Amino acid sequence: MNHMMRICSILLRVVAVLSLVLFLSLLPGSSMSNAAGAGSARLSVTSTPEGAEVWINGENTGFITPHTFDGMRPGTYKVEVRMRDYRPEARSISLDPGDDRSISFYPAIRSHIFILGIIPALLTGALMTLLLTVIAVGDGIIIGTLVGIGRVVHNRISRAICGAYVDFFRGTPLLVQIFMIHFGLPPILGRLLNRPEPVPLDPFFSAILALSINSGAYVAEIVRAGIQSIDRGQMEAARSLGMTYGQAMRLVILPQAMKRIIPPLGNEFIAMLKDSSLVSIIGMEELVRKGQIIVTRSYRPEDTWFTVGVVFLFMTLPFTRLVAYLERRLRTGDQA
Amino acid sequence: MIRLENIHKRFGHLHVLRGISAMVSQGEVVCVIGPSGSGKSTLLRCINLLERPSAGRIFIGEREITDHAVNVNEVRREIGMVFQHFHLFPHRKVIDNIAMAPIHVRRMSKEKAYAKAMALLERVGLTSKANAYPDQLSGGQQQRVAIARALAMEPKVMLFDEPTSALDPEMIQEVLDVMKNLATEGMTMIVVTHEMGFAREVGDRVIFMDDGVIVEEGSPEEIFSNPKNERTKSFLSKIL
Numbered sequence A: 001m002n003h004m005m006r007i008c009s010i011l012l013r014v015v016a017v018l019s020l021v022l023f024l025s026l027l028p029g030s031s032m033s034n035a036a037g038a039g040s041a042r043l044s045v046t047s048t049p050e051g052a053e054v055w056i057n058g059e060n061t062g063f064i065t066p067h068t069f070d071g072m073r074p075g076t077y078k079v080e081v082r083m084r085d086y087r088p089e090a091r092s093i094s095l096d097p098g099d100d101r102s103i104s105f106y107p108a109i110r111s112h113i114f115i116l117g118i119i120p121a122l123l124t125g126a127l128m129t130l131l132l133t134v135i136a137v138g139d140g141i142i143i144g145t146l147v148g149i150g151r152v153v154h155n156r157i158s159r160a161i162c163g164a165y166v167d168f169f170r171g172t173p174l175l176v177q178i179f180m181i182h183f184g185l186p187p188i189l190g191r192l193l194n195r196p197e198p199v200p201l202d203p204f205f206s207a208i209l210a211l212s213i214n215s216g217a218y219v220a221e222i223v224r225a226g227i228q229s230i231d232r233g234q235m236e237a238a239r240s241l242g243m244t245y246g247q248a249m250r251l252v253i254l255p256q257a258m259k260r261i262i263p264p265l266g267n268e269f270i271a272m273l274k275d276s277s278l279v280s281i282i283g284m285e286e287l288v289r290k291g292q293i294i295v296t297r298s299y300r301p302e303d304t305w306f307t308v309g310v311v312f313l314f315m316t317l318p319f320t321r322l323v324a325y326l327e328r329r330l331r332t333g334d335q336a
Numbered sequence B: 001m002i003r004l005e006n007i008h009k010r011f012g013h014l015h016v017l018r019g020i021s022a023m024v025s026q027g028e029v030v031c032v033i034g035p036s037g038s039g040k041s042t043l044l045r046c047i048n049l050l051e052r053p054s055a056g057r058i059f060i061g062e063r064e065i066t067d068h069a070v071n072v073n074e075v076r077r078e079i080g081m082v083f084q085h086f087h088l089f090p091h092r093k094v095i096d097n098i099a100m101a102p103i104h105v106r107r108m109s110k111e112k113a114y115a116k117a118m119a120l121l122e123r124v125g126l127t128s129k130a131n132a133y134p135d136q137l138s139g140g141q142q143q144r145v146a147i148a149r150a151l152a153m154e155p156k157v158m159l160f161d162e163p164t165s166a167l168d169p170e171m172i173q174e175v176l177d178v179m180k181n182l183a184t185e186g187m188t189m190i191v192v193t194h195e196m197g198f199a200r201e202v203g204d205r206v207i208f209m210d211d212g213v214i215v216e217e218g219s220p221e222e223i224f225s226n227p228k229n230e231r232t233k234s235f236l237s238k239i240l
């Protein structure tokens, strides 16, 4: 009997120890670092940037990257790094006895932090966009007024030349016009100046030239339509008083045409704010080019391009509102 | 004062004036009547060179204005024109409408031009409207301002193209009264009008035009009471 009882107690003990071992091995990574000795494993956790909290199996270890955990029990662990302003990143790793493994994390910065970070660069780009647009539309107004008048005068040659200019620059893509000027002009200049090499153009110069000429064509149409919307009788009345054509234009026709010209001019400005983005292709660092640069550096196209879009929206929106307001005001002015 | 020699005007293949010859002497008031499309407006517009005659010559005084060497702007300073639809400058005040041409064309000083404009407004009875904008005025008032605007250039001749036909009936008389005063003061006037009362009272001579030619002309009495030509008779029977 005594014999039997001893066997039983041994069996019980074995079962107890086995179940304890089983239980401990199932228990999620509690006592791993203490359980040193042969058959344990090493795990080093690093992150770029450093200084992230290391969580294992959902518990904060209290250690900060980079850190090496010695004497890990073999098994599968879920390792996670957490850091302020960064998205948490987790991965599973299986450790065999005697392993010496390392695991590296590249946590991604959170979107709002990333966006705040790129805003200064985007704003300098936006400033360039605004500068290009203001200069281009400013030039466009000068060119467009001259060409627009050139299309309504009696002189046939003037009308033909101004008409061809408008047709050409409204009828071809702005992108092609930018290429014509930036890449097409240098060899021509080289030949004209008798240089062996093409004469390269500064991208800013090319950009301004292309956008101004393009804007001039659109403004010319706006000016022409504005002038032609004025009753012919106004010109005749002015001329019948002895005014020259120029005086009649300046004193009578253009001031009235202004009402019809200003709202579409605002639309032209908005269009140019957007279309000037095409000069990014010749390396002008305006808003879109800044976006491209940020994307290649950060691999964050989603945050970058949506932000670029929003910055454009914030630039165009005030002008869109202004044009709507002017249209309303000038329309009621007509009825009075 | 004004001499038209065989004036022709073509618009493409449309032959609108077919040989108009006429004389208007100093201080004379000539009324032109005729059916729509007969070329009355075109004739007036030829006289101040808003249209260039296709053929023929026009003399103002001794000067041939149809000569291509003549400066048209200079010619037009001497000829005032009043339009059916006034054509005031809507973006400028009444007083500016009147002073504008003297300042910019005659190079008159601003003080002088505005003083003159006020005097003209007084003449047409609208001093109170000096600082109004044209669209705040009735049609009759606008036409009186238009007359003042033309007079500001001190023209030798005034041309009127149906000055009252766009007006409501109750406003016609105020404009005709201004024109009558002008005639009394000795202004040389050519008036396209269908106001027979005005033509009888003020007109020295009436010209009946049809189809680009002068069909008949004579004193108002002759034309209205005793027309000789069949076309004149049928036209008058329609409008009287």
Ligand SMILES: Nc1ncnc2c1ncn2[C@@H]1O[C@H](COP(=O)(O)OP(=O)(O)OP(=O)(O)O)[C@@H](O)[C@H]1O
Residues within 6 Å of the ligand: B011, B014, B016, B034, B035, B036, B037, B038, B039, B040, B041, B042, B043
């Ligand atoms: N700029 C122009 N181009 C072409 N045709 C014209 C032009 N101006 C006038 N016409 C034509 O010339 C003809 C005479 O026109 P005009 O205005 O002189 O007639 P009117 O006698 O003044 O008529 P209404 O009493 O209707 O004013 C019309 O058939 C008109 O269509």
Ligand SMILES: [Mg+2]
Residues within 6 Å of the ligand: B040, B041, B042, B161
């Ligand atoms: Mg007419």
